[in-house]
Protein backbone atom coordinates (compact mmCIF):
# COMPACT_ATOMS: atom_id res chain seq x y z
CA UNK A 674 0.00 0.00 0.00
CA UNK A 675 1.52 3.30 -1.03
CA UNK A 676 1.79 6.25 1.30
CA UNK A 677 -0.81 8.88 0.64
CA UNK A 678 0.45 12.46 0.23
CA UNK A 679 -1.78 15.40 1.08
CA UNK A 680 -0.07 18.62 0.03
CA UNK A 681 -1.27 21.74 1.83
CA UNK A 682 -0.47 25.28 0.83
CA UNK A 683 1.08 26.23 4.16
CA UNK A 684 1.67 25.26 7.81
CA UNK A 685 -1.73 26.54 8.91
CA UNK A 686 -3.62 24.46 6.37
CA UNK A 687 -1.50 21.41 7.24
CA UNK A 688 -2.32 21.84 10.95
CA UNK A 689 -6.05 22.20 10.29
CA UNK A 690 -6.11 19.16 8.03
CA UNK A 691 -4.27 17.01 10.58
CA UNK A 692 -6.49 18.26 13.42
CA UNK A 693 -9.58 17.27 11.44
CA UNK A 694 -8.35 13.68 11.15
CA UNK A 695 -7.91 13.56 14.95
CA UNK A 696 -11.24 15.33 15.58
CA UNK A 697 -13.11 12.89 13.34
CA UNK A 698 -11.60 9.94 15.22
CA UNK A 699 -12.42 11.43 18.64
CA UNK A 700 -16.05 11.90 17.57
CA UNK A 701 -16.28 8.42 16.07
CA UNK A 702 -14.40 6.65 18.89
CA UNK A 703 -14.60 8.67 22.14
CA UNK A 704 -12.28 6.23 23.96
CA UNK A 705 -9.61 6.15 21.24
CA UNK A 706 -5.90 5.80 22.00
CA UNK A 707 -4.01 8.70 20.42
CA UNK A 708 -0.30 8.47 19.69
CA UNK A 709 1.18 11.94 20.10
CA UNK A 710 4.44 13.69 19.28
CA UNK A 711 6.24 16.84 20.38
CA UNK A 712 8.23 19.41 18.40
CA UNK A 713 7.38 22.61 16.53
CA UNK A 714 5.52 20.76 13.80
CA UNK A 715 2.43 19.51 15.70
CA UNK A 716 1.97 22.70 17.77
CA UNK A 717 -0.51 24.17 15.28
CA UNK A 718 -2.49 20.95 15.26
CA UNK A 719 -2.69 21.00 19.07
CA UNK A 720 -3.91 24.63 18.92
CA UNK A 721 -6.66 23.57 16.54
CA UNK A 722 -7.68 20.60 18.69
CA UNK A 723 -7.67 22.74 21.85
CA UNK A 724 -10.10 25.19 20.27
CA UNK A 725 -12.39 22.56 18.81
CA UNK A 726 -14.55 21.72 21.86
CA UNK A 727 -13.95 18.02 21.54
CA UNK A 728 -14.67 15.59 24.36
CA UNK A 729 -11.38 14.06 25.53
CA UNK A 730 -12.85 12.67 28.78
CA UNK A 731 -12.41 9.01 27.74
CA UNK A 732 -9.43 9.53 25.41
CA UNK A 733 -6.08 8.00 26.23
CA UNK A 734 -2.81 9.33 24.87
CA UNK A 735 0.60 7.75 24.44
CA UNK A 736 3.61 9.88 23.51
CA UNK A 737 6.39 8.85 21.23
CA UNK A 738 9.47 9.81 23.23
CA UNK A 739 11.13 11.72 26.05
CA UNK A 740 14.59 12.94 26.88
CA UNK A 741 16.63 10.97 29.42
CA UNK A 742 17.38 11.92 32.07
CA UNK A 743 14.96 14.79 32.54
CA UNK A 744 12.44 15.83 35.16
CA UNK A 745 8.80 16.07 34.01
CA UNK A 746 8.81 19.59 35.52
CA UNK A 747 11.71 20.71 33.32
CA UNK A 748 10.27 23.11 30.72
CA UNK A 749 12.15 21.25 28.00
CA UNK A 750 10.72 17.86 28.88
CA UNK A 751 8.22 16.43 26.47
CA UNK A 752 5.83 15.83 29.39
CA UNK A 753 5.92 19.58 30.07
CA UNK A 754 5.38 20.34 26.37
CA UNK A 755 2.32 18.09 26.18
CA UNK A 756 0.77 19.49 29.36
CA UNK A 757 1.27 23.01 28.03
CA UNK A 758 0.23 22.58 24.41
CA UNK A 759 -2.64 20.13 24.77
CA UNK A 760 -3.45 18.37 28.03
CA UNK A 761 -4.11 21.51 30.09
CA UNK A 762 -6.32 22.91 27.32
CA UNK A 763 -8.73 20.00 26.83
CA UNK A 764 -10.72 17.81 29.21
CA UNK A 765 -8.40 14.79 29.00
CA UNK A 766 -7.81 13.06 32.34
CA UNK A 767 -4.14 13.57 33.10
CA UNK A 768 -3.88 10.00 34.44
CA UNK A 769 -4.88 8.81 30.95
CA UNK A 770 -1.91 10.58 29.35
CA UNK A 771 1.31 8.62 29.03
CA UNK A 772 4.79 9.92 28.19
CA UNK A 773 7.89 7.77 28.76
CA UNK A 774 9.22 8.63 32.22
CA UNK A 775 12.45 10.59 31.74
CA UNK A 776 13.28 10.25 35.42
CA UNK A 777 12.76 6.49 35.71
CA UNK A 778 15.41 4.86 37.88
CA UNK A 779 15.63 1.92 35.49
CA UNK A 780 15.21 3.25 31.93
CA UNK A 781 15.38 -0.22 30.29
CA UNK A 782 12.53 -1.41 32.50
CA UNK A 783 10.57 1.77 31.73
CA UNK A 784 10.88 1.04 27.99
CA UNK A 785 9.72 -2.55 28.36
CA UNK A 786 6.77 -1.48 30.47
CA UNK A 787 5.91 1.24 27.95
CA UNK A 788 5.41 -1.33 25.17
CA UNK A 789 3.37 -3.47 27.57
CA UNK A 790 1.26 -0.44 28.41
CA UNK A 791 0.54 0.27 24.73
CA UNK A 792 -0.51 -3.34 24.29
CA UNK A 793 -2.71 -3.22 27.40
CA UNK A 794 -4.43 -0.11 26.06
CA UNK A 795 -5.33 -2.10 22.95
CA UNK A 796 -2.79 -0.42 20.66
CA UNK A 797 -2.65 3.07 19.18
CA UNK A 798 -5.58 4.04 16.93
CA UNK A 799 -3.93 7.06 15.34
CA UNK A 800 -0.29 8.11 15.64
CA UNK A 801 0.94 11.56 14.64
CA UNK A 802 4.62 11.88 13.75
CA UNK A 803 7.06 14.64 12.92
CA UNK A 804 10.30 13.97 11.07
CA UNK A 805 13.86 15.21 11.50
CA UNK A 806 15.75 16.82 8.60
CA UNK A 807 17.85 13.61 8.71
CA UNK A 808 14.74 11.42 8.44
CA UNK A 809 14.56 10.41 12.08
CA UNK A 810 11.23 9.43 13.61
CA UNK A 811 10.98 9.99 17.33
CA UNK A 812 14.57 9.38 18.40
CA UNK A 813 15.09 6.59 15.88
CA UNK A 814 18.17 8.12 14.33
CA UNK A 815 19.82 7.05 11.05
CA UNK A 816 22.08 4.04 11.53
CA UNK A 817 22.99 0.64 10.22
CA UNK A 818 20.60 -0.97 12.71
CA UNK A 819 17.34 0.16 14.19
CA UNK A 820 15.76 -1.09 17.40
CA UNK A 821 12.20 -2.13 16.92
CA UNK A 822 10.73 -1.71 20.38
CA UNK A 823 10.77 1.16 22.86
CA UNK A 824 14.38 1.65 23.90
CA UNK A 825 17.02 3.94 25.37
CA UNK A 826 19.08 5.68 22.72
CA UNK A 827 21.89 8.20 22.44
CA UNK A 828 21.04 11.42 20.61
CA UNK A 829 23.10 12.16 17.52
CA UNK A 830 25.15 15.34 17.39
CA UNK A 831 22.86 16.76 14.70
CA UNK A 832 19.77 16.21 16.85
CA UNK A 833 21.47 17.71 19.91
CA UNK A 834 22.38 20.73 17.78
CA UNK A 835 18.85 21.02 16.32
CA UNK A 836 17.19 20.77 19.75
CA UNK A 837 19.65 23.09 21.50
CA UNK A 838 17.53 26.04 20.29
CA UNK A 839 15.18 25.35 23.21
CA UNK A 840 17.92 25.18 25.86
CA UNK A 841 20.07 27.95 27.38
CA UNK A 842 23.18 26.05 26.47
CA UNK A 843 23.96 23.14 24.13
CA UNK A 844 25.55 21.31 27.09
CA UNK A 845 22.13 21.36 28.82
CA UNK A 846 20.58 19.13 26.12
CA UNK A 847 20.20 15.58 27.52
CA UNK A 848 22.36 13.14 25.60
CA UNK A 849 19.92 10.25 25.72
CA UNK A 850 16.25 9.60 25.13
CA UNK A 851 13.58 6.96 25.56
CA UNK A 852 11.81 6.39 22.28
CA UNK A 853 9.25 4.10 20.78
CA UNK A 854 10.99 1.96 18.17
CA UNK A 855 9.96 1.53 14.55
CA UNK A 856 7.89 -1.58 15.22
CA UNK A 857 6.12 0.03 18.20
CA UNK A 858 5.29 2.88 15.79
CA UNK A 859 4.32 0.60 12.89
CA UNK A 860 1.85 -1.22 15.13
CA UNK A 861 -0.38 1.90 15.24
CA UNK A 862 -3.56 1.35 13.24
CA UNK A 863 -3.22 4.61 11.34
CA UNK A 864 -0.30 7.05 11.01
CA UNK A 865 -0.24 10.71 10.07
CA UNK A 866 3.21 12.13 9.29
CA UNK A 867 3.49 15.93 9.32
CA UNK A 868 6.24 17.59 7.28
CA UNK A 869 6.67 21.33 7.12
CA UNK A 870 9.36 23.63 5.77
CA UNK A 871 12.13 23.56 3.17
CA UNK A 872 14.56 22.10 5.74
CA UNK A 873 12.54 18.84 5.60
CA UNK A 874 12.52 18.59 1.78
CA UNK A 875 15.27 15.97 1.54
CA UNK A 876 13.64 13.82 4.21
CA UNK A 877 10.34 14.03 2.31
CA UNK A 878 12.02 13.16 -1.02
CA UNK A 879 13.20 9.85 0.49
CA UNK A 880 9.55 8.89 0.95
CA UNK A 881 8.61 9.36 -2.70
CA UNK A 882 10.25 6.15 -3.97
CA UNK A 883 9.95 2.55 -2.74
CA UNK A 884 13.41 2.30 -1.13
CA UNK A 885 13.60 1.41 2.57
CA UNK A 886 16.84 2.18 4.37
CA UNK A 887 17.96 2.56 8.00
CA UNK A 888 19.84 5.65 6.79
CA UNK A 889 16.44 7.34 6.67
CA UNK A 890 14.34 5.71 9.43
CA UNK A 891 11.12 7.32 8.13
CA UNK A 892 11.34 5.10 5.02
CA UNK A 893 10.26 2.17 7.25
CA UNK A 894 6.83 3.78 7.36
CA UNK A 895 6.42 2.54 3.77
CA UNK A 896 5.78 -0.89 5.30
CA UNK A 897 2.60 0.38 6.96
CA UNK A 898 -0.76 0.07 5.22
CA UNK A 899 -2.29 3.37 6.34
CA UNK A 900 0.12 6.31 6.36
CA UNK A 901 -0.95 9.78 5.29
CA UNK A 902 1.86 12.28 4.81
CA UNK A 903 0.50 15.78 5.32
CA UNK A 904 3.02 18.34 4.13
CA UNK A 905 3.19 21.96 3.08
CA UNK A 906 4.40 23.13 -0.33
CA UNK A 907 7.71 24.33 1.18
CA UNK A 908 8.53 20.77 2.27
CA UNK A 909 7.21 19.23 -0.94
CA UNK A 910 8.84 21.54 -3.46
CA UNK A 911 11.96 22.41 -1.44
Ligand code: PGA
Nearest residue numbers: 712713714803804805811
Ligand atom coordinates in the same frame (compact mmCIF):
# COMPACT_ATOMS: atom_id res chain seq x y z
P1 PGA B 1 10.26 19.60 14.77
O1 PGA B 1 10.92 18.24 15.20
O2 PGA B 1 8.78 19.35 14.66
O3 PGA B 1 10.57 20.55 15.90
O4 PGA B 1 10.87 20.01 13.46
C1 PGA B 1 10.56 17.07 14.53
C2 PGA B 1 11.55 15.99 14.83
O5 PGA B 1 12.75 16.28 14.97
O6 PGA B 1 11.14 14.82 14.88
